Amino acid sequence: MPHKANILLVDDRDENLMALEAVLTSLDQNMVRASSGEAALKALLEEDFAVILLDVVMPGMDGFETAAHIKQREKTKDIPIIFLTAEGIDRHQVFRGYASRFVDYMTKPLDPWLLRAKVEVFLELDRLRRQLLDQSARLRRGLAEETSGAGGSVVAEMSALVGEVNQKLELLRERAVGDENATVEAARELDAPVGRLTRLVEALHGPE
Numbered sequence: 001m002p003h004k005a006n007i008l009l010v011d012d013r014d015e016n017l018m019a020l021e022a023v024l025t026s027l028d029q030n031m032v033r034a035s036s037g038e039a040a041l042k043a044l045l046e047e048d049f050a051v052i053l054l055d056v057v058m059p060g061m062d063g064f065e066t067a068a069h070i071k072q073r074e075k076t077k078d079i080p081i082i083f084l085t086a087e088g089i090d091r092h093q094v095f096r097g098y099a100s101r102f103v104d105y106m107t108k109p110l111d112p113w114l115l116r117a118k119v120e121v122f123l124e125l126d127r128l129r130r131q132l133l134d135q136s137a138r139l140r141r142g143l144a145e146e147t148s149g150a151g152g153s154v155v156a157e158m159s160a161l162v163g164e165v166n167q168k169l170e171l172l173r174e175r176a177v178g179d180e181n182a183t184v185e186a187a188r189e190l191d192a193p194v195g196r197l198t199r200l201v202e203a204l205h206g207p208e
C-alpha cells in the first residue's frame with residue numbers, strides 16, 4: 001500500500017478546517033486537524049508531518065507563536081510551514097523571524113489551485129526524503145558488513161550518491177518557497193540518482 005503523508009491543518013474555526021480538507025482531499029493524504037496552537041504542538045509530538053498549514057490569527061497562541069515553538073524543536077524545525085494570513089497582513093510581518101528555511105504564506109481567500117500546488121511541492125520533497133532515509137539505512141547495513149571486492153566498490157558508489165542526493169535535496173527544500181512548478185520539476189530530477197541508489201542497494205543486499 002502506498003505511503004500516505006500527514007498534513008497538519010491548524011485553524012480555530014471548524015469551517016476553515018473543512019474548507020482546507022475539501023481543497024486537499026484530491027491529494028489522497030492523511031489530514032490531521034488542530035483547532036489551536038497548543039493542539040498543533042501536541043499533534044507534532046505524536047506524528048510526523050510533511051507540511052503544516054497554519055492560520056496566523058488564532059486566540060491564545062497565534063500562528064507566529066506556534067511556529068516559533070515548532071522551529072525551536074529539533075524534531076520539527078525542518079517541517080515546512082505555510083502561513084494562512086488574512087488580507088491586509090503585511091507580507092514582511094509574516095516572514096519576520098521566519099526568514100529561515102521552509103516557510104511560505106498564502107493570503108485569504110485562498111486560491112484552491114495554488115494551495116494544492118504548494119502542498120504538492122512539499123509532499124514531493126517529503127517522498128524523496130523518506131526514500132533517501134530508507135536507502136541510507138540500507139547503506140549503513142552494507143557498510144557494517146564490511147563488504148570487499150565488487151561489493152566494496154558498490155558501497156563506495158552508494159556513499160557518493162547519498163552525499164550528492166542529500167545536497168540536492170537540501171537545496172530543493174530551500175527553493176520550495178517560490179515557483180511551485182519549477183520546484184516540482186527540479187525535485188523529480190532526484191528520481192534518477194535515488195533510483196540508481198536503490199539498484200545499488202539491491203545489488204549489495206538483494207531486493208527487500
